[in-house]
Amino acid sequence: METTSLPNNMIKNPEELMAILKASAMGDMCFSHLMGYIKEGMTEIQIAEEIHRVLMSMGAQKLAFDTICVSGPNSCEPHGVPSDRIIREGDFITLDFGAVVDGYCGDMTRTVVMGHATSEQKKVYHIVLGAQLAALDTVRAGVACAEVDRAARDIIEEAGYGEYFVHGTGHGVGRLVHEAPTLNRKSEEILASYMPVTIEPGIYIPGKYGVRIEDLAIVTEFGIINTVNSPKDLIIL
Numbered sequence: 001m002e003t004t005s006l007p008n009n010m011i012k013n014p015e016e017l018m019a020i021l022k023a024s025a026m027g028d029m030c031f032s033h034l035m036g037y038i039k040e041g042m043t044e045i046q047i048a049e050e051i052h053r054v055l056m057s058m059g060a061q062k063l064a065f066d067t068i069c070v071s072g073p074n075s076c077e078p079h080g081v082p083s084d085r086i087i088r089e090g091d092f093i094t095l096d097f098g099a100v101v102d103g104y105c106g107d108m109t110r111t112v113v114m115g116h117a118t119s120e121q122k123k124v125y126h127i128v129l130g131a132q133l134a135a136l137d138t139v140r141a142g143v144a145c146a147e148v149d150r151a152a153r154d155i156i157e158e159a160g161y162g163e164y165f166v167h168g169t170g171h172g173v174g175r176l177v178h179e180a181p182t183l184n185r186k187s188e189e190i191l192a193s194y195m196p197v198t199i200e201p202g203i204y205i206p207g208k209y210g211v212r213i214e215d216l217a218i219v220t221e222f223g224i225i226n227t228v229n230s231p232k233d234l235i236i237l
């Protein structure tokens with residue numbers, strides 16, 4: 001293991017990786033709980049508060065960042081703040097949250113839909129999912145971070161939604177939820193084994209809705225260990 005060859009701590013040691021794995025497991029259990037909890041008529045704030053309650057009840061030290069729970073047109077803001085908006089049938093709901101365990105952050109995002117999805121919503125969701133899976137597929141030690149971003153962006157651009165993918169594909173995670181490396185068009189870093197990185201492409205159509213899907217993957221020589229195991233097929237609540 002070339003754990004001393006980099007000038008910073010993008011590469012995590014086994015203890016740090018175990019903490020991240022635990023944080024992700026809490027995230028998965030929280031998401032599973034939410035799938036039974038979220039109902040039409042609830043507000044975004046109510047759901048965000050439930051995420052906080054559940055993660056703390058599982059032993060999280062705190063939240064890794066302010067939970068994003070945005071619905072309907074609010075979901076087209078990638079860093080939206082939960083509001084009093086009430087969840088209605090047909091709304092996309094984007095849930096982006098993480099626990100801190102033993103000092104290390106989790107970070108995951110899933111987008112689900114209430115009641116039913118239009119064919120356009122399904123189409124956009126599946127473009128994002130295709131981009132996310134393609135990007136995950138490229139992640140491996142020795143691959144350029146920019147190449148991972150390219151893999152996601154190519155799929156979204158080819159589908160005609162390039163202008164709506166308004167952020168990078170991912171970032172490193174550790175004690176801070178946003179650490180090096182960055183995975184975007186301009187990234188110059190090369191992935192190495194035992195870097196935890198997020199893969200989180202999205203499409204945000206102003207005034208309509210947004211979709212983002214995010215996993216937290218540990219880079220290895222052969223690919224990834226994905227620490228997030230929540231389902232990614234479109235969930236219709």
Ligand SMILES: [Mn+2]
Pocket residue numbers: 107108198200214
């Ligand atoms: Mn993230």
